[in-house]
Amino acid sequence: DAGITQSPRYKITETGRQVTLMCHQTWSHSYMFWYRQDLGHGLRLIYYSAAADITDKGEVPDGYVVSRSKTENFPLTLESATRSQTSVYFCASNPSAGGTGELFFGEGSRLTVL
């Protein structure tokens, strides 16, 4: 039972470069989420998706793009990375529509932008 896998786990890039963080889940959960975690800010929601081809902005969407062509994949793209996007990024999924809010998390992707 692989659950949610994120790749890469660690990434160093330079300002202005495009970076894509991958998220893959094996449960066929409807909802998927991207969070960033920073000291002093806790978890902040970037984008979420209710189903394939349905995405919506969270609390901090600026500078990020998502897509969801297949239920199991939810990549997050930083089109032009900035130092302020240095963070740990978590992908999560929720098994049910209109559900309880229980989430399953990936291991995280640590991104450093130089």
Add this chain to the structure above:
Amino acid sequence: AQSVTQPDIHITVSEGASLELRCNYSYGATPYLFWYVQSPGQGLQLLLKYFSGDTLVQGIKGFEAEFKRSQSSFNLRKPSVHWSDAAEYFCAVGSGGSYIPTFGRGTSLIVHP
């Protein structure tokens, strides 16, 4: 709108001592409540959850939490802390019909030998 407050940013306890991490929520109806644990370098793992029924819920790793509607609280407890419990703990609240939970800022647990 729902909200979650974890009033303690850091908690330090000695190994073997009891632990209580506080969580207060704001939500009009009966909430769904969660505690997650995040070990260093890891993702968040569900410790326990409350949906309905018995207000004292048992979770993994010897943790329990009690839902107190009158106090809008869902405090996490453990009778005897182990060094391996050192981690970040997050309380979260969800609601029926909302698939986006609201997280607290987290409490960092430090365990002294």
